[in-house]
Every structure is written in structure tokens, then in C-alpha cells.
Amino acid sequence: MIEFFKFPSAFGMRDASPFVLKLETYLRLAGVEYKTTEFGDPRKAPKGKLPFIKDGDKTIADSSIIISYLKDKYGDPLSKGLSARQHAIGHAVKTMLEERTYWAFFNTRWIDEKNHQLLKETWFGVVPALMRGFVFNKVIKDMKAGMRAHGIGRHTNGEIMELALSDFAVLEAVLGDKPYLLGDKPSEYDASCYGLLANMMAKPFPSYLSKYIENSKTLSAYITRVEKKAFG
Ligand SMILES: N[C@@H](CCC(=O)N[C@@H](CS)C(=O)NCC(=O)O)C(=O)O
Numbered sequence: 001m002i003e004f005f006k007f008p009s010a011f012g013m014r015d016a017s018p019f020v021l022k023l024e025t026y027l028r029l030a031g032v033e034y035k036t037t038e039f040g041d042p043r044k045a046p047k048g049k050l051p052f053i054k055d056g057d058k059t060i061a062d063s064s065i066i067i068s069y070l071k072d073k074y075g076d077p078l079s080k081g082l083s084a085r086q087h088a089i090g091h092a093v094k095t096m097l098e099e100r101t102y103w104a105f106f107n108t109r110w111i112d113e114k115n116h117q118l119l120k121e122t123w124f125g126v127v128p129a130l131m132r133g134f135v136f137n138k139v140i141k142d143m144k145a146g147m148r149a150h151g152i153g154r155h156t157n158g159e160i161m162e163l164a165l166s167d168f169a170v171l172e173a174v175l176g177d178k179p180y181l182l183g184d185k186p187s188e189y190d191a192s193c194y195g196l197l198a199n200m201m202a203k204p205f206p207s208y209l210s211k212y213i214e215n216s217k218t219l220s221a222y223i224t225r226v227e228k229k230a231f232g
Pocket residue numbers: 016017018019020042043048049050051061062063064
């Protein structure tokens with residue numbers, strides 16, 4: 001059986017990582033059997049990030065690469081009936097959320113100082129108290145450097161917010177009044193959207209993202225729908 005490596009539970013969330021939650025949602029929607037192993041230190045993961053899986057003697061990292069592997073090996077039930085055009089739309093929306101809107105999420109979750117106390121005490125709770133402040137500050141400094149290298153870190157918070165809210169408008173327009181991104185049935189792209197959106201509206205980290213989602217009937221109903229379908 002597939003062994004799925006995810007973060008230890010935190011903040012009352014299914015998983016505090018959008019990509020881990022995406023993969024678990026995919027596994028559920030696609031009916032792939034798995035067992036979970038909590039993995040607290042992503043530095044020790046194959047690519048230094050979670051999620052990753054083990055399947056027999058194979059280890060695969062990165063949620064999208066894992067999903068491609070699973071589709072090849074165990075079949076692709078969520079793609080039944082989807083056209084190439086629908087796949088293209090799903091792919092474009094997924095990539096927008098994961099590669100761009102994600103950074104607004106990252107900025108509000110990690111860089112916003114109002115979350116630092118909570119993150120330090122919980123997520124970094126395993127670090128001995130004497131070193132915790134130092135380790136936490138170093139992680140935040142590295143994160144800021146990563147954002148600057150990416151380019152997003154050169155924008156103001158207001159500019160990052162405008163980019164994210166324009167992405168939300170695209171997502172709402174694609175969803176329209178359909179239950180799922182591409183129609184009546186969930187696809188792999190819904191796993192991705194749900195993983196990201198559920199993390200963006202996580203209760204302990206209120207932000208303009210969570211506020212927007214809460215006020216959007218389309219997005220909040222969508223999150224509830226995917227959650228129910230995947231996790232019952
Ligand atoms: N492209 C990767 C992204 C994974 C990722 O960014 N994981 C984050 C959690 S959301 C992580 O493990 N971060 C730990 C670190 O960078 O040290 C995927 O889709 O799996």
C-alpha cells in the first residue's frame with residue numbers, strides 16, 4: 001500500500017500544507033488506498049519538501065509528480081469523460097493557484113508578523129526553547145530571500161493582494177455555477193484548488209484571502225462541497 005508522508009496535524013487543520021492537503025484530497029477522490037506517516041522535518045524529505053510517497057521500493061516527491069505517477073500506475077478515474085480542452089482549463093487554473101496565488105498565501109501565513117508568535121510556539125514547538133527564536137528568525141529570513149529571488153518578494157503587500165484577488169476572480173469565473181471546476185464531477189484539479197483554498201481560509205490565520213473566500217458564496221460553497229466529497 002502507498003505510504004503517504006505528511007506533516008503532523010496542527011492548527012486543527014487536515015494539513016497545514018496546501019500541497020499535502022491537495023495530495024490527500026486526490027487520493028480520496030481517486031479512491032487510491034494509502035496509509036499516512038507523519039513526518040515533522042521536511043529537510044529530511046527527498047526534495048526537502050512535503051508531500052512525498054513510498055510505493056514499494058519507489059519514493060516519489062512533489063504532489064503533481066506523485067499524481068502523474070499514480071495515474072500511470074493505478075489508472076485515472078477522475079479524468080473519465082474530460083476533453084483535452086477541459087484538461088487545459090484545469091491545468092491553467094491549477095498552475096495559477098499553485099504557482100502564483102500560493103505566494104500571497106505564503107506571504108500572509110509566514111511573512112505577516114502577526115502570525116509569528118503562534119507559528120513559533122506551535123510549528124516550531126519541537127525546537128528547544130533556547131534556540132527557537134534564532135531558528136525561527138533564520139527560517140523567516142530564508143523565506144523572504146526565497147520570495148525576493150522568485151520576484152514576488154519585490155512587490156508591496158498591496159500589490160501581492162491585488163494579484164491574488166484577480167486570481168480569485170478568475171477561479172470564480174471558471175467555476176461559475178458548476179459544482180466542480182470542470183463540471184458535475186470532481187477532477188484532479190479540484191484537489192489542487194481545495195488544498196490551496198482550505199489553507200487560505202484556515203481559522204488561525206485570518207487574512208484578506210480568508211475574508212474574500214468567506215464572502216464569496218461561490219468559493220465557500222465549493223470548498224465545503226469538495227471537502228464533503230473527499231472526506232465525507
Ligand atoms: N511543488 C511542491 C511544493 C511542496 C511544498 O512547497 N511543500 C512545503 C509545504 S507547503 C514544504 O514542505 N516546505 C518545507 C520547506 O520548504 O522547508 C509540491 O507540489 O509538492
